[in-house]
Amino acid sequence: RKEQKPMKKCEMFCYQCQETARGTGCTKVGVCGKRPELSSMLDLLIYVTKGLSCVTTKLREEGKEIGKDVNHLVTVNLFTTITNANFDRDAIVARIKETLKVKEDLRSKLTDLDSLPEAALWNGSESEFDAKADSDAVGVLSTENEDIRSLREMITYGLKGLAAYSKHANALMQDNEKIDAFLQRALAKTLDDSLTVDDLVALTLETGKFGVDGMALLDSANTGAYGNPEITEVNIGVRNNPGILISGHDLKDLEQLLEQTKGTGVDVYTHSEMLPAHYYPAFKKYDHFAGNYGNAWWKQKEEFETFNGPILMTTNCIVPPADSYKDRLWTTGAAGYPGCRHIEGEYGTVKDFSAIIEQAKTCAPPQEIETGSIIGGFAHEQVFALADKVVEAIKSGAIRKFVVMAGCDGRMKSREYYKEFAEKLPRDVVILTAGCAKYKYNKLALGDIGGIPRVLDAGQCNDSYSLALIALKLKEVFGLDDVNDLPIAFNIAWYEQKAVIVLLALLYLGVKNIHLGPTLPAFLSPNVAKVLVENFGIAGIGTVDEDLKLLVGETA
Numbered sequence: 001r002k003e004q005k006p007m008k009k010c011e012m013f014c015y016q017c018q019e020t021a022r023g024t025g026c027t028k029v030g031v032c033g034k035r036p037e038l039s040s041m042l043d044l045l046i047y048v049t050k051g052l053s054c055v056t057t058k059l060r061e062e063g064k065e066i067g068k069d070v071n072h073l074v075t076v077n078l079f080t081t082i083t084n085a086n087f088d089r090d091a092i093v094a095r096i097k098e099t100l101k102v103k104e105d106l107r108s109k110l111t112d113l114d115s116l117p118e119a120a121l122w123n124g125s126e127s128e129f130d131a132k133a134d135s136d137a138v139g140v141l142s143t144e145n146e147d148i149r150s151l152r153e154m155i156t157y158g159l160k161g162l163a164a165y166s167k168h169a170n171a172l173m174q175d176n177e178k179i180d181a182f183l184q185r186a187l188a189k190t191l192d193d194s195l196t197v198d199d200l201v202a203l204t205l206e207t208g209k210f211g212v213d214g215m216a217l218l219d220s221a222n223t224g225a226y227g228n229p230e231i232t233e234v235n236i237g238v239r240n241n242p243g244i245l246i247s248g249h250d251l252k253d254l255e256q257l258l259e260q261t262k263g264t265g266v267d268v269y270t271h272s273e274m275l276p277a278h279y280y281p282a283f284k285k286y287d288h289f290a291g292n293y294g295n296a297w298w299k300q301k302e303e304f305e306t307f308n309g310p311i312l313m314t315t316n317c318i319v320p321p322a323d324s325y326k327d328r329l330w331t332t333g334a335a336g337y338p339g340c341r342h343i344e345g346e347y348g349t350v351k352d353f354s355a356i357i358e359q360a361k362t363c364a365p366p367q368e369i370e371t372g373s374i375i376g377g378f379a380h381e382q383v384f385a386l387a388d389k390v391v392e393a394i395k396s397g398a399i400r401k402f403v404v405m406a407g408c409d410g411r412m413k414s415r416e417y418y419k420e421f422a423e424k425l426p427r428d429v430v431i432l433t434a435g436c437a438k439y440k441y442n443k444l445a446l447g448d449i450g451g452i453p454r455v456l457d458a459g460q461c462n463d464s465y466s467l468a469l470i471a472l473k474l475k476e477v478f479g480l481d482d483v484n485d486l487p488i489a490f491n492i493a494w495y496e497q498k499a500v501i502v503l504l505a506l507l508y509l510g511v512k513n514i515h516l517g518p519t520l521p522a523f524l525s526p527n528v529a530k531v532l533v534e535n536f537g538i539a540g541i542g543t544v545d546e547d548l549k550l551l552v553g554e555t556a
Helices: 036-061 068-080 089-107 126-133 146-171 177-189 197-226 251-261 272-279 281-285 297-307 354-361 380-385 387-396 413-424 436-440 461-477 497-508 526-536 544-552
Strands: 232-235 243-247 267-270 289-292 311-313 329-332 341-343 373-376 401-404 429-433 455-457 488-493 514-517
Touching: 036 068, 036 089, 036 126, 036 177, 068 089, 068 146, 068 177, 089 126, 146 177, 146 197, 146 251, 146 461, 146 497, 146 526, 177 197, 197 251, 197 281, 197 461, 197 497, 232 272, 232 289, 243 251, 243 272, 243 297, 243 354, 251 267, 251 272, 251 281, 251 354, 267 272, 272 281, 272 289, 272 297, 272 373, 272 436, 297 311, 341 354, 373 455, 380 387, 380 461, 387 461, 401 544, 413 436, 413 488, 413 544, 436 488, 461 497, 488 497, 488 544, 497 514
Parallel strands: 243 267, 243 311, 267 289, 311 329, 329 341, 401 429, 401 488, 429 455, 488 514
Antiparallel strands: 232 373
16 A cells, blocks of 8 residues: 655645545545545635534533534534535535634633644634645644554544434434534544554544444434334336435435425435435335435436436535536535535424425426336344344355445446445345445345345445344344354445444444455555454455355355
């Protein structure tokens, strides 16, 4: 792995996603499409959010309470900086200004101002933002030591994923002060130059622990609001009504959109990571909830074109839109794109979707791009209900092994590996999946084993929690001391920061020998990668045939 030398003269530097340029870092323009002037403001937003977190952490140490509004500001700030979430520089600047104002108000309440870092003290005006963002104090390369930088960034990216899950739980009126306090304390620690590599390794694992807690919070919020996911057949064709396509992850946005489209003659379709919404009982009462349209996020340019109606992006996964449909692309929440209309709505409020609904009424119905259906809904409670059947299949040898193929999909041709891997798996092996990685194989008709589908889809990326619970339940059923003794292999695809928190959560739970691809993260320095390999057995992928033999044994 190439060492990233500090090079502040490059136009930008970002290596938080799997597709980063040359596998080392984007320095001129992001592969995602963000420009240097946007990247610098995103870096500055992270910087001031860390400064605010230093202040809130000290206030908590002094016994003072931090309000939910401040916690929500931190989580939305982090969510806003996730890959493909927000390309609107003006929106980012507004968040920086709000964060600085909140920080100054809170700092005035501190009794002890000693030891606050520069990020907690700086309070520049908007005219100073560009200069500050370009300074040696801001951005990934502000940390010169490669291993410290690597660990700080891995923690920060994990915290971004954790913030995303917290934000979705918050939207359903669920909060956890301990998670928020940890998230802010960990952000503050990434500015602490006294911490050693060992200290940061420990903080990385602690981030994984709170990742588990964050996914549990969101799971409880989702199931409490919408019921436990159940086995569901989802239509992938179209109807003859005009439609709205909703993408991203926010189930509260979907609920409000479905409520407001009742009786309007407008159908609602899910896209990409919103597909698992169909598995929740509460959404099945809506007759106009038509089905799922299209595939993973990266195919959206051609699929948004043929959908004909408006598209609502509730979270990350935006690909810079073509002019031909840009006027039909809407954003809400942490998402944003310049020139696209944004639907406002804070925590606990009802958003007004009337404008997007009115636009939908003027549009032609979606163009059919495929027909048929796909089956999902295998979250933890549904699998537990099938536990006897699953255990018997394992004991009889009908199921030899499970392979966890959760995570993300992406544009790189090397990701065809996952389709080929799924196709070549022996017929007695079952895939456990969550996230948009499933679009590589969820339409391949891989069949079933005694009525148990060979692709068990637990849901969105955050529903990887279900996969962990299923593994722990099987460990209990079979009376094993170690989850790694189960007939389960992990071959996970990653793309962005929510996949990072899932990985850290699995490491915290003691899962070892995870294969991660299609490439290992660019933010792993050689020494940090060595720690992960030696302590956790983390490995990259090889060829399909090599990995099949390694992970599941003989394939015939």
